[in-house]
Structure formats: C-alpha cells, structure tokens
Amino acid sequence: MKFKAVVLILLVAVLAALLAAKGFRTNPGTGGYTLNGAISQSANLIKQAGQDGKPAWLLFHSKTCQSCIEMEKVFNTLKPEFEGKVTFVDINVNDPTERNLCTKYKIQYIPTTYFFDPAGNITFDFVGVIQVDEMRAKLMALTGEG
Numbered sequence: 001m002k003f004k005a006v007v008l009i010l011l012v013a014v015l016a017a018l019l020a021a022k023g024f025r026t027n028p029g030t031g032g033y034t035l036n037g038a039i040s041q042s043a044n045l046i047k048q049a050g051q052d053g054k055p056a057w058l059l060f061h062s063k064t065c066q067s068c069i070e071m072e073k074v075f076n077t078l079k080p081e082f083e084g085k086v087t088f089v090d091i092n093v094n095d096p097t098e099r100n101l102c103t104k105y106k107i108q109y110i111p112t113t114y115f116f117d118p119a120g121n122i123t124f125d126f127v128g129v130i131q132v133d134e135m136r137a138k139l140m141a142l143t144g145e146g
Helices: 002-023 041-052 066-082 096-104 132-143
Strands: 024-027 032-035 056-061 087-092 112-116 122-127
Touching: 041 056, 041 087, 041 096, 041 112, 056 066, 056 096, 066 087, 066 132, 087 096, 122 132
Parallel strands: 056 087
Antiparallel strands: 024 032, 056 112, 112 122
C-alpha cells in the first residue's frame, strides 16, 4: 500500500513540474521568453526603438535594491525631458517575462544601464548609480543635442 502511495505522489509531482514548465517557454519567432504566451513589453519596446531608428536607454533593476531605487529616480526624472527622443525601457530583473533580456545582456549586477544609438549599437554601459546631471549630459550626447 505504501508503494502505491509513493508512486502516486511521484506521478503527481512529475505532472505538476511538467505543467509549471509549460508556462515558461521560448518563442523562437521573437527571441523573448513568454509567460503564458505574453511577450515581454520591454523586448517589444527595444524592437520598436530599432525599427523607428531611435536611441534607447535600458535600465535593468529591481524594486528592492537601494541603488536600483536611486537609479530608477534618475530614470524617471529624465524621462519626461527626453520623451519622444529616446525610448526608455524599464526592466525589472525579478519579472519572469524579462529573463531573456537579462540573459541576452548578461546582467550580473544591478542597476545596469545600456544606451543604444539609433542604429541599435551599444554606445554606453554602466553598473551602478549615475547622478541626474551626468546622465542628462550622456542623453544629450546620445540624441546629438550635446
């Protein structure tokens, strides 16, 4: 009787693991991870920036790390000033739909910033906090205003 119970529990565990794994799968057409079919909004923003020939700022961060919170404030302070000129991509590393981007850009430490020029080339990358004035100057150079 105990043997049947153990076998039944193992079968249920295997089935549960298979169903859970099915929720996370890669979609070869987009290169992005999906969670129940939802493609990362951040991946779509990056793709759109490339199609529009617009520079982009990618900020990889979490909502719990103090340095990330500081960098997110810089990001949100400058976003209105450069809206329409730069695509701002806010990437929470704890969001399961962002795993592919974290892997693609080899994120090991946060906050991590990447700048892309209009051709989609990485022109700047940095780990840590950058003050508002310094970041504004970098964004002005990225957009050709500085």
